[in-house]
Amino acid sequence: MHIIGNVSIYLAFFLSIYAFAAYVLGIKKQDQRLIDSGKGATMGIFILASISMILMLVLLGTSQLQFEYVYRYTSTDLPVMYKLAALWAGNAGSLLLWTFFLAMYSAMVAFSRKMIRNPMTPYIISIMMLNVIFFYFILSFVTQPFALMDGVPPEGRGLNPMLQDPGMIFHPVTLYLGYVGLAVPFAFAIASLIVKSMDAFWIQMTRRWTIIAWAFLTLGNVIGGYWAYTELGWGGYWAWDPVENASFMPWLTVTAYLHSVMIQERKNMLKVWNLSLIILSYALTLFGTFLVRSGVLTSVHAFGETNLGAYFLVFMAFMVILSMYVLMSRYHLIKKDTGQFESFLSKESSFLVNNLILLGATFAVFWGTVFPLVSEAVRGTKVTVGVPFFNTVMSPILLALLFIMAVCPLIAWQRSSMKNIRDNFLIPAVISLAVAAVLVIMGIRNAYPVIAFAIISFMVLTHLVEFIRGTRARRKVTKEAVPVALFRLMIRSRRRYGGYIVHLGIALIAFGIVGSNFDVERMETLSIGESMEIDRYTLTYENLGQRTEGVNDIVFANIAVEENGRELGYIQPERIFYLNWEEPSTEVAVRSTLREDLYVVLSGWEEDQRATFQVKVNPLVKWIWIGSYVLVIGSIFAIWGGRYGQVTPRYAGPERKVH
Amino acid sequence: MHTLKITAIIYVILAAAFSTAYGQEAYDINSTEVKEIAGYLSMEGHSEHDLATCSTKQRYYEEIAEMLNDGYTKEEILQDYEAMYGEQGFREPNKSGFSILAWTIPILMLGAGSTAFILRIKNQVNNQRREKAPLPAERNAGENTEDEVIRAIIEEEKRKHF
Numbered sequence: 091m092h093i094i095g096n097v098s099i100y101l102a103f104f105l106s107i108y109a110f111a112a113y114v115l116g117i118k119k120q121d122q123r124l125i126d127s128g129k130g131a132t133m134g135i136f137i138l139a140s141i142s143m144i145l146m147l148v149l150l151g152t153s154q155l156q157f158e159y160v161y162r163y164t165s166t167d168l169p170v171m172y173k174l175a176a177l178w179a180g181n182a183g184s185l186l187l188w189t190f191f192l193a194m195y196s197a198m199v200a201f202s203r204k205m206i207r208n209p210m211t212p213y214i215i216s217i218m219m220l221n222v223i224f225f226y227f228i229l230s231f232v233t234q235p236f237a238l239m240d241g242v243p244p245e246g247r248g249l250n251p252m253l254q255d256p257g258m259i260f261h262p263v264t265l266y267l268g269y270v271g272l273a274v275p276f277a278f279a280i281a282s283l284i285v286k287s288m289d290a291f292w293i294q295m296t297r298r299w300t301i302i303a304w305a306f307l308t309l310g311n312v313i314g315g316y317w318a319y320t321e322l323g324w325g326g327y328w329a330w331d332p333v334e335n336a337s338f339m340p341w342l343t344v345t346a347y348l349h350s351v352m353i354q355e356r357k358n359m360l361k362v363w364n365l366s367l368i369i370l371s372y373a374l375t376l377f378g379t380f381l382v383r384s385g386v387l388t389s390v391h392a393f394g395e396t397n398l399g400a401y402f403l404v405f406m407a408f409m410v411i412l413s414m415y416v417l418m419s420r421y422h423l424i425k426k427d428t429g430q431f432e433s434f435l436s437k438e439s440s441f442l443v444n445n446l447i448l449l450g451a452t453f454a455v456f457w458g459t460v461f462p463l464v465s466e467a468v469r470g471t472k473v474t475v476g477v478p479f480f481n482t483v484m485s486p487i488l489l490a491l492l493f494i495m496a497v498c499p500l501i502a503w504q505r506s507s508m509k510n511i512r513d514n515f516l517i518p519a520v521i522s523l524a525v526a527a528v529l530v531i532m533g534i535r536n537a538y539p540v541i542a543f544a545i546i547s548f549m550v551l552t553h554l555v556e557f558i559r560g561t562r563a564r565r566k567v568t569k570e571a572v573p574v575a576l577f578r579l580m581i582r583s584r585r586r587y588g589g590y591i592v593h594l595g596i597a598l599i600a601f602g603i604v605g606s607n608f609d610v611e612r613m614e615t616l617s618i619g620e621s622m623e624i625d626r627y628t629l630t631y632e633n634l635g636q637r638t639e640g641v642n643d644i645v646f647a648n649i650a651v652e653e654n655g656r657e658l659g660y661i662q663p664e665r666i667f668y669l670n671w672e673e674p675s676t677e678v679a680v681r682s683t684l685r686e687d688l689y690v691v692l693s694g695w696e697e698d699q700r701a702t703f704q705v706k707v708n709p710l711v712k713w714i715w716i717g718s719y720v721l722v723i724g725s726i727f728a729i730w731g732g733r734y735g736q737v738t739p740r741y742a743g744p745e746r747k748v749h
Numbered sequence: 750m751h752t753l754k755i756t757a758i759i760y761v762i763l764a765a766a767f768s769t770a771y772g773q774e775a776y777d778i779n780s781t782e783v784k785e786i787a788g789y790l791s792m793e794g795h796s797e798h799d800l801a802t803c804s805t806k807q808r809y810y811e812e813i814a815e816m817l818n819d820g821y822t823k824e825e826i827l828q829d830y831e832a833m834y835g836e837q838g839f840r841e842p843n844k845s846g847f848s849i850l851a852w853t854i855p856i857l858m859l860g861a862g863s864t865a866f867i868l869r870i871k872n873q874v875n876n877q878r879r880e881k882a883p884l885p886a887e888r889n890a891g892e893n894t895e896d897e898v899i900r901a902i903i904e905e906e907k908r909k910h911f
Contacts, residue, residue: 329797431873439870446862454855461842461851469847474791476840483855500894556894563895567902582901612779613800676802693801704801 091154095145095236102138102193103226105131106219113216120747125212132193132200132215135222139193142186143177146235150176156242159183159235165248165670167641172254178262179253181383181398182235187263189225191270196222199274204295204738209746213281221273224405232401248670257317265310265337269375271303272340276372279365280413283420287743288427293351293364294739297585298729300351304344305725311337312718319711320678327606327714330480332387335459336378339452343371346448349441356503357438359429362421363445369413374452376406386463435511437503444494451487458483489542492600495593496549499556518551542604549597553590560587580727588728595724598717605710613693615702625707627688628652632660634699641669647692647701651681663692663703687711776817778810786813786826791840 109131116124275296384399526544842848
């Protein structure tokens with residue numbers, strides 16, 4: 091097992107070097123046999139990566155404690171699901187998973203039917219191979235997944251209880267699929283520059299890849315947020331932690347990219363901008379990995395201090411310098427035949443404003459994340475840049491972004507007029523102002539929530555107007571029934587209406603985030619039979635109990651809940667004591683409705699059974715998760731195959747003998 | 750004069766006793782004022798931890814409640830923590846000295862980006878105007894939702910028939 095594991099890693103490392111060399115030589119000598127050999131090696135790497143992965147899963151699942159990785163992250167009593175999920179609990183395993191995805195994506199591109207006889211293919215795969223070489227170098231020489239212990243320990247150290255959550259199964263995998271997915275459009279972009287193919291072919295070819303990567307990044311962040319919300323000690327669904335910020339930054343830049351590519355496809359503008367955005371997004375995925383694995387910043391989500399970060403920093407610098415060199419060397423070609431803006435008031439310029447705000451947000455997050463390091467380097471004082479900083483700086487930026495999202499869909503391409511703006515925005519604007527007035531009358535006096543709710547209403551309304559206008563225009567010609575016209579309108583323009591569904595998802599998420607700021611919290615110690623009141627709820631502490639689950643002991647409290655005198659039933663916050671872990675974990679009891687979450691924590695208890703509870707009422711939080719579902723549905727709708735709009739783009743760049 | 754002195758002393762004692770007793774009832778870890786002040790503090794890196802399970806955070810909350818009950822104002826309490834821990838005692842950088850860069854650089858960058866954006870569009874719009882006479886925006890055919898929908902239907906029909 092140990093030998094098979096190590097051989098699969100070392101062999102794949104040498105094969106990736108061979109594949110890269112075969113592609114480069116094949117391109118240089120225009121020899122198809124070398125390119126085909128490189129493609130064979132690419133498939134070989136994927137097979138070897140699959141062997142390593144399967145082997146590691148078998149070792150984890152069968153508790154082969156003689157392997158250091160299995161010993162460090164599992165124990166024999168751990169449920170099988172978490173034994174397998176421990177694959178991404180540590181550095182070596184998670185990098186193995188990353189490498190597997192990278193090898194899989196490389197093979198998918200190399201053998202894609204859409205890329206048959208395309209001269210860009212060898213260039214794309216050689217760029218992806220650079221990534222594969224780096225990751226296999228790390229797995230071979232820095233953090234080895236199949237390292238053996240000196241002996242066979244009787245028991246493993248176990249998995250951190252905080253990681254024993256369904257979130258652990260989905261969050262890292264989705265996030266990695268998002269991170270690794272960005273390597274594909276990056277490789278296409280650099281390849282198109284190298285072959286001097288300056289049209290939008292690479293953008294059209296990678297549209298699905300990018301949306302899928304973006305959707306996975308979104309899903310990864312949202313699942314992580316939900317996990318952090320229900321896991322105590324992680325600061326709620328979003329705490330502006332350096333590691334959270336690291337995955338938020340590429341999400342922001344890819345969002346900007348997904349908008350600006352539409353301008354290039356339609357108006358042949360912003361070519362350099364789009365290339366820069368995809369390079370930046372890719373670099374930020376490496377920067378995020380550097381933050382998570384270097385330990386330079388304090389984070390509850392980090393892997394702990396290792397020297398891995400330095401390798402990622404060097405690799406990131408190498409890839410960025412290489413990309414910038416290629417970009418600059420082709421700058422004169424890119425600038426040729428580039429479209430021009432014709433008006434300040436047009437969809438193109440509003441997309442650019444959207445990009446500006448998204449990049450501004452990215453920079454603000456980046457600056458806030460690294461400022462403690464800057465401060466320490468300059469003054470020797472490592473200041474804290476926490477939630478209040480990010481809330482102050484990011485709130486106006488994100489509000490401006492929501493406003494632009496509201497305005498963009500209704501502005502015409504090329505040039506818009508004041509009449510166009512008046513016709514499209516008057517009714518949504520009046521209703522949104524009415525919403526703001528109602529909120530003020532209801533007693534909300536803070537400016538931010540009032541403005542935010544008004545903008546969110548405006549955004550939802552402008553999108554509804556867009557759906558209504560499209561349906562009406564279609565009905566005028568086809569005389570179809572309203573639902574039929576709406577359905578056909580949407581499926582014939584999946585990208586556009588999928589995008590609008592995503593926007594509506596963002597509106598729901600924003601609604602939940604703004605609402606959750608009106609939370610109330612109390613912490614009280616109660617004797618059995620005593621009650622506490624919070625908001626409209628009365629909680630009566632009935633008893634403290636204990637049960638055993640597997641090898642773990644669980645202490646729980648039964649609490650009867652009433653809302654305005656109406657009985658709602660019981661909730662049961664818990665504390666779990668593990669056999670193989672010193673610290674107990676706290677399981678929150680959440681009663682979730684569309685209006686609010688009742689969030690109860692069992693803080694501690696005394697010998698006389700008095701217990702301390704922390705109780706929160708978090709308004710509208712459920713809308714964050716509902717909005718996330720809508721967002722994912724919108725992404726799937728936008729990329730789903732079908733008869734309309736899913737035509738393979740035609741390559742029109744320079745031809746080569748090899749492909 | 751003597752009676753006045755005694756009255757004054759009794760008044761001071763009663764006032765002190767009353768304020769202490771009243772204060773003890775007034776502030777505890779659930780008080781809004783305590784939460785507001787705690788919201789400023791990094792609490793030795795424990796600020797993002799949960800109050801329910803973090804003893805350091807609980808200690809800070811109790812300390813703040815106690816100081817409020819002793820008659821300290823919010824400003825005095827924050828000054829006290831600043832004297833103890835300096836800038837590192839807070840959850841956000843100071844808005845003065847070197848740390849002001851944390852606040853201003855994002856705004857400056859956004860400002861610079863906006864300026865570059867405006868100049869670029871202005872430049873290109875002027876070039877376009879010099880090169881060709883613009884169509885009235887209302888007649889900007891083929892660029893609005895209705896036009897796009899009709900164009901898509903025509904394309905669809907074309908595809909069906911040819």
